[in-house]
Amino acid sequence: MRALLALFAAAVLLTATACGDAASPSRTSAEPGRGEQEREAKERREQLRSIPAVDRVAYYQLATTTGLLRARLEPATARSAAGRMDALAPRDRTLRHARDHLLAALRGRDTDAILAAATDVDGELADYARRHPAVAALVPD
């Protein structure tokens, strides 16, 4: 068996992958594919209209802020995050609770508490996304 495994390992390791002043307006256009992309962006905005604007922004900001905090939890990141949370005014109760919870942790400046709050907020955002699946359209290309 050991010889067989060694042979297999060797085979795995050896298998190479080859594997003028009077300005004239020039022709302008949005190229076909890009036009389609802009149309999709418009469709996306239309779908998102089913969600109140304040909630849409709050959802996006809460989600990406927890992401930024996970990616780089530094004092400057936390200060910036607190500023953005402070400015949010969601109408939805779940989002409002999430925002208050995260803002309180950010103001406390305790790293563990901030990350714990971010985890709690994730759960609340997932709950919101189940009730408002159109938020999937907020993920950019």
Add this chain to the structure above:
Amino acid sequence: MAGGGSLARSAAVLLVIAAVLAPGQALATTDVRPDSQTQPLADGCQRNPAGLLSFTSPEWVYVYREREPRVVEGKAVSTHTAGGDLPQGHDWYDLNSNIDVDPAYAYLLGTGNFAGSGEETGRLHVEWETGTVPPFAWPTENDGVKLWGSWIWDCGHWGQSFRDPDYFLPGSGETPGSTNVSGERTEFHPMRAMVVTRANPYEPNTTETESDVFISSDGTTARAEEECALEHPPPPGASTYGPDYTACLQDSSKRRQPVNDRDYTFFVPAPPKPSPTATLRWRVASRMSGGPPEDVQVLPGGIRVTVRFAGFGGNTAPLAYGKSFFVGWSEDPAPPTHLVFKFRDLHVIHSLDPNPDRGTQTGTPPGEYNLYADVNGYWKFLNDWAPGLGAVSDGQVFNLGRKVDLYVPQGKGLRVFIHGRECDLPKISPCPNTQELSDDNDLPGDATASFPSAGAALGKHTLTAPSGNYTLTYSVDRAP
């Protein structure tokens, strides 16, 4: 049977060990078109919008869970920078392009790549951050490309149309029996090596083919997400990845891709031979310092170049290579036409802060414009010439006053392309770190002008974005 299962398990373990301990070794790969409806979920995508935004579910995972980089050859179309990207997953906005792949690489397109009718449809979308890729290597329309990169699923998008209810919640039963959910698309993201052979090179003043080459170990956060998703899969049944995945993302070494595990070989074709007596000539221009040497083999119809990266440099230091290769003949009976392209005035009609068409942002003035120009592959971030674009008001005019020498090969034309973004999202360069609240950036819109020949481009022109947000005035003259 038990013995067979044990062998299979041992083989799987060996595969993992081989992948982890010898990442430089070429491993067996699965060269089969993947099914976009089922394979992304097996590979680690989770179709979880909240998780994607909050960095608890990866935006990219390796196809077939194979980290071995893939190669693609084809033609680049619709190249531009991203309008919006996820802040936590990017230091810089991505450079995006779409590849019409040569038939030998058709398997790289997942079944979902054929859905819709956009610029990505039927193509391999490729991305790498603009802060990593120097503009000399940015492709433009119809350039030939050979690319090495991570073959991944774009976990952020799994549907066909925003009009399709299944787009928002696939498999939810909202449209029972629907087969409209196309699933995720495959991409190269990030790339590690790019060879861009210009369809219409602007730089050579004689008839030459130009191939621009860029190789870098900077895999950006995309590479880290892919590595961490592979090494730290989510707990069974979980809708997000665990804290080990998040912790892994903090390790900056995960962003590094081992470019020195192989050599990079490509062919630079010569232009048509002008006479039987003409002899082939080639030259090379360095675009950046550092990097390994290359071997050049002269063949009857061009040169074969091998960048000797295997074993070059260490395993931790950043590595990069950037050169351009030019191939021509000893005779040039029809040299390119020398033009002077002058960027004159840029008029911002709507600053987009505030933007009356979008209620989902605070839109505090001034507007933060990022605009890019592409003239036959000469790429320029216009904010470098007009920093005031970063804090712009309605009606503001910027006198750019910059001239660029362009050579247009015989039989070729001139294309001017302007695009960009108005920054409302936090953190990602080259946008300022705005404190605005928004769910995306605004798009000032694209503007394109195409002329069939150098002669047809002569004169002064005003290019107006169809969106009505800005105009660019420029002139094209024959060089004295």
